[in-house]
Amino acid sequence: MAQDVQASPAAGAVGAAKSEGNTGRSGARLDVAAIAATFTQLASSPKGLSSSDVALRQEKWGPNAIAAHEESRWRKLFGYFWGPIPWMIEAASLLSLIRRDWPDFAVVMGLLLYNAVVGFWQDSKAASALAALRKGLALKARVLRDGVWVTVDTAALVPGDVVSVAGGETLPADLLLTDGKYLSVDQAALTGESLPVSKAVGDSGYSGSIVRQGTMTGVVTATGNNTFFGRTAKLVASAGAKSHAEKAVIQMGDFLIILSGALALVLVAAQVHRDIVTAGHWEWQQAGSIVQLVLVLLVASVPVATPAVMSVTMALGALALSKRQAIVSRLSAIEELAGVDVLCSDKTGTLTLNQLTLQAPLPWGAASAEELTLGAALATQTQSDDAIDKAVLAAVKDTSRLAAYKQVDFVPFDPVNKKTVATVTTPDGKTIRYAKGAPQAIAALAGLSADSAKSYFDSVEGLARSGTRALGVARSEDGTTWTLLGLLPMLDPPRPDAAATIARAKELGVSVKMVTGDDVAIGSEIARQLGLGDHLLVASDVFGSDSSPEHIAIDAARAVEVADGFGRVFPEHKFQIVKALQERGHIVAMTGDGVNDAPALKQADCGVAVSGATDAARSAAALILTAPGLSTIIQAIMEARAIFERITSYIYYRIAMTLNIMLVVVLTYLIYDFMPLTAIMIVVMALLDDIPIMTIAYDNVKVQDKPLRWNMHRIISFSSIMGIMALIQSFGIVMLGMFWMKSPELSALLPMDLPHVQTMLFLQLAAGGHLLFFVSRVHGTFLLPPYPSWQILAAVIGTQIFAVLMCAFGWFMPPLPWMLIAVVWVYCLAWTFIMDVVKLLYFRVVDVRDGAVSMIEAPIGSRALS
Template identity: 35%
Template sequence: MTPAVSPSLASSAPVHHGLAAHEVVLLLETDPHRGLTGQDAAERRARFGPNALPAPKGAGLVLRILRQFHHPLVYVLLAAGAITAVLGEYVDCAVIFGVVAINAVVGFIQESKAEAALEGLRSLVRTHAKVVRDGHERTVPSDDLVPGDLVLFDAGDKVPADVRLTRVAELRVNESALTGESVPVAKDEVVLPEEIPVADRRNMAYSGTLVTTGSGAGVVVATGAETELGEIHRLVGAAETLATPLTRKLAGFSKILTVGILALAAVTFGVGLLRGQDAVETFTAAIALAVGAIPEGLPAAVTITLAIGVARMARRRAVIRRLPAVETLGSTTVICSDKTGTLTENQMTVRTVWTPDGRFEVTGAGYAPDGTLHDSHGTPPILDARAALRWSLLAGAACNDAALTERDGRWDIVGDPTEGAMLVVAAKAGLDAHRVKDLLPRLATIPFSSERQYMATLHHDRTAGQVVLVKGAVERVLDLCGAQMDAEGTVRPVDRAAALDAAGDLAGRGLRVLATAMRPATGQDESDPKGFGEETLSGGMVLTGLQAMIDPPRAAATAAVSACHTAGIAVKMITGDHAATATAIAGQVGLFGHDSQARDRGTVLTGTDLAALPAEEFPEAVDHATVFARVSPEQKLRLVEALQARGHVVAMTGDGVNDAPALRQAGIGVAMGESGTEVAKDAADMILTDDDFATIEAAVEEGRGVFDNLTKFITWTLPTNIGEGLVILAAIVFGAALPILPTQILWINMTTAVALGLMLAFEPKETGIMNRPPRDPEQPLLTRALMVRILLVSTLLVSGSWWLFEWELANGAGLAEARTAALNLFVVVEAFYLFSCRSLTHSAWRIGMFSNRWLIVGVTVQALGQLAITYLPAMNTIFGTAPLGGEVWLRILAIAVAAGLVVAVDKRLRRGRE
């Protein structure tokens, strides 16, 4: 029979989880026992295509290479290279073109790495699947699956497509990578409302998730691009990779610079012609002006400063994948953090054990069995005197299928995280897994299921005979209990209300609560494992306690969140977990500050709340809220876009497949190095090698330092470029000889940028860098105050060099000597100004003259270079320079000192006004 499956039905549309299993089977025209025939499968594969995510349609190799040169600053550099070639300065031409080529290669490599995000998504579904076709079970490549296929699952299998479950046996699926749910989800076949979100669809198994326990079977309802994973793939591909604040500001700055250079050169050429000067000489002067005004060292300075920032961040466990992301961190105004594994340890931990006769708090976090139990007075309990506590811990550890492992000092669990937490708390009390197995060898098991909501085991106790242990949902376990135990082991009628009140109080703190119970076996049927069953438990169990657990906050998270708040950075939690758990963790790490009524004032929103918000109210509500719980991948992306629409620079953290679209959309995407999927890492700009939120705060600090150093370099280099251009313009206007030749201008620009300017990249971060608010994303690269200072220094350079040039000529010096004096004046003033630029607000003396040793090295190298160009005959010939006498150097130093004092006074006056 030729299948008549509709493409609209063979998708992850709500109709599948909203229909009964037999209706889905009929809809997809398959057989719930024999599966599809081989012919049907082949026809459907031809119709629907392979079960694989589509490859992206990217730009071709040539276009991707050419795209690296599409930038105004690069155009200016290319023009500079062409001009130097025309002037015959082929070495300088090669240097300029080399800088352009290096920048293009770096950009091409970084872009290629970013495109690996989609490839990482496609690799998630490249696996094999167990499928029933023609009534026979077989293993096929997951690419061959089609809608209507009957697939089988066992523990450890990766789900190969979106599946409507038709049969489950204690099936639990880890969906954290897709939904953010921190614990494996129990599955069943029940019909669900159509509007229920993905994270709560218990009757579905989704492509790319992992079966942790149990087994099951189901009908494939969506493959390839039609799966939930395919939808995320589409979102990743559609998410715009935004320009960083730095690249946007440099682009704007470069456009202004380009227009200014061309305009000034045109004015120079026009003035020369009006004065009747030779057209060729005037054009050469205009070219010299353009060469002087171009900051050839800026791209190299930007790249090297960012690279140094990358190295510093790597030492603080933050790996940068794209260089501009270093600076973006420094301008971040909002950090959207995942909860599990970033703000928390991603290790379930029992915090409280409640028993009918007392309550015990537990210290220590994570799976390491380090910590203690203590009562309200801080006294550790003696287990032999606390029967209820002892049996609660024994039930949690013995009625348990998880295992605690240790390798290279790192503790982890194999199995369910909830069961792992119960193993750890028992070990903290001295009941490690080996001792528990010796005390209570297991004879039989009633496994956990979503229907019964508990697990029960039968054990042999050497002193009490056969013992039944139970753990599970509080209300369900209470239904089995007719009594409760006290500290002496006395059994009394169960106080159901007290237990429920305790459970409600613990759940209100965001804790996951499980109840434990025990009962000595009474009767031959119960002592015989073959007769052990559910019917023997009801009403006869004895309540021993409640164990409340949570994935605890990281030790450094609270301080890091506080530091971000001090720095004016808002921290928001975006998680797929439940609102109560998310709110509890948010309160513990200080996301709400001192706001105890956060929940009542709308700062905690769920995915359902977001879906109900009108579009016009969405951005403001998102900006106001602090915690977002049970959100879908589409909503994560929409949250980031809404914050960006409000003018924020957003850093987004994540570790799962579901985080990839938002990571790519954010101003900087931050992935987890330890627990993150390859998809998340490939989509991110930065990877945390320790998965710790505190590392983000450290990276923000480094990012601010990087931007400071870039601003210092630009503030230092521009006066020279402007001054050189204005000197040429003045010479044309007054009909005088050029004070500096084009080759000399190139020498100044290239050597000082490398020997002097780049030393600012090594400048240490200034004190109090995290006590100031983030920069306004709309603020220009250079503030008004800095522009005034740049013009001030430019004026000092022009007036000082012109005066010195004319003074030397008037006192009998040759043209070459006068030009050499002007050349050296530019360099010496730059060196003095360099020390001033180490801080844009404070004096060089206040921050320490020798705290940046590289600055001293750079000044020394530049000084040797100036001596070489001044006194070496070969250099004199190449650059048109001449040796200078000692008195000329004194005049140069006097002008440089005067310029430095003027800048210091300007700083002092502005600091006083601010």
């Protein structure tokens, strides 16, 4: 069971750390003197507070409510209009507005608004995490005020209040239990414990925990954000990291901004030189032509459809993942999942079934294993819903033997004496009593000798070290003298598919680390069975009691990186584990199902809420599994890597095409002194190129067997090489057109002028762009598998037919004769094979270089991919 920690009280009372052992025994509790001292520190007493005291404390400490601050939705919406690519689009829109170029303005602004709306709608789903956490708070509380028990709103509670809690209620704040027999508290959603915890005087209770049985009185030690529950909510509100996709797009935007700015200066300088030096005069009307030059270049440099294509691609990918029972709540999680190299997995209910089962019985003395199991079953009520009772009854192989006995009396489990006792009549009419319960309680009942007790408790401790709980069983024929029958080991077994899932994760280059609230001994045994390794650390030993989640010590981060898992973990620890791994350069996925997992789920690059997770966990997570176990996550990783490959192929193509368009505009203007493309041509061409590529979500790709990262050096270098090759191809068309104009023979065959050159270049860019995509979508030759999907082929063919018709019939441009259309297409097809050869040479050189670097770095240790 998980460690149980007293939350820091808002009024400064000193809490005591407590733990629950794997045998179910209570750990250290505050004694009477310590409880009295706590009352003193809280300036309270068992008689509660007066109304005047409450008013002063409410003014000082505020309401008992979660008040974590999150960024406003308006600020989030504004964020989608702020950044390199939005700036470029907005600048192009502003220049179009100044020149009253309404078609350009409408198209560019429409794409900007579409990108913002899609992104805002997707991310707004995550804002419900804090609301889901608030639902866990009790609405009313029974409190002792002015010596009278009254019912008040939980928000009105203050530190020092004395409250009463009973079965079926939710604890309204963090409490120190001061009076009553016992409470059975379900705090699984907070601490990850698989069974209700027995509480007694001197124990603490957490806000948001559910009381299953009993009635007790306690003093409020912490309220609102200072509670165990509140600190979790604050972590959720503050958690979260910028996705690697966002960083990659920003870097791409920075690169294009710098390049377009430099080229704009070149264009302006060239135009001013022609106007002043060559022509010898300057008029303000000429400033309009300079603005037009800059506008055309800016429109050419803006990958206006890139955010939309990426959003649609990932949205279609999210649809594919949903068919694999993985729901994406944040689109950027897809590319993050593709790069995950560390998976932090909760144990209970995720790696295990969260169902106690009996292991091989350990009979004592002359008792047999069958007699031991039967005795435990006879000390159980058949209609019980208790997890231990269900496990005991399920272990009886011959149920007919159980039916032959008649239960005539039953004493239910008492948290004080920690056992159940049943009186039964045997088939031959004898009356026998059976007892089962905590090992120490059964040992005391049986009156073991010193030697026997040592051997017995050695067995209990041995089971504990192997991660197994122990249940003692005894029998009495006279009700006075008891005979020990033995021990029943109980284990929450691993899921049947967990070991295979973990093995597959390792094949995919993903390291799995267990993160559990249970004791290290239990976690180590489960980890060993699953092949995770047995190097588990106590989380508090790694981070220390005074560590900050925002500042991870380097030694702690290194310890986290090499550990196989962690035991006795609390929400702050899970959050710190994720942060430590991220600081070490890892892309981290975190699975979980409870409120206690929510902060780490949100901070993780890809938070994964497993099947059956709480609302808070699902809201904080980026990926929600609807099928039990982790096998779905492997399918999701493979699907995510396929989606990542598709997006990377698009980015290669998009940067190369943007470079091509910018450079051909500048080069043509500098050499031939005319604009080879109009602004509307560039916008239409961008739409013709990118809209069909949205079907890239259906493209066939090779799934990589290692995590994928945004390697901006490779992206920029390869895209630049392809862009330069495309520039040579495009400028060749311009040169062909200019040569045609000056050739009497060719001009006599087909007249040619500058508008026709513009149309030829438009067609070459439209056709060459898609052919460039087919080249860049695979590392090998485009003539071999994986071939493009039928969806993308159909979209491209349809678009090219439309582009040919535009050029042939002169829509938005001068018409082009069919002969010239055929010339452009033959020219583009020939260049496709040339570019494919250049691509193969590039990847051969880069792969050899990267392989040599990997061989050098391998002995150094674990390194994050660049």
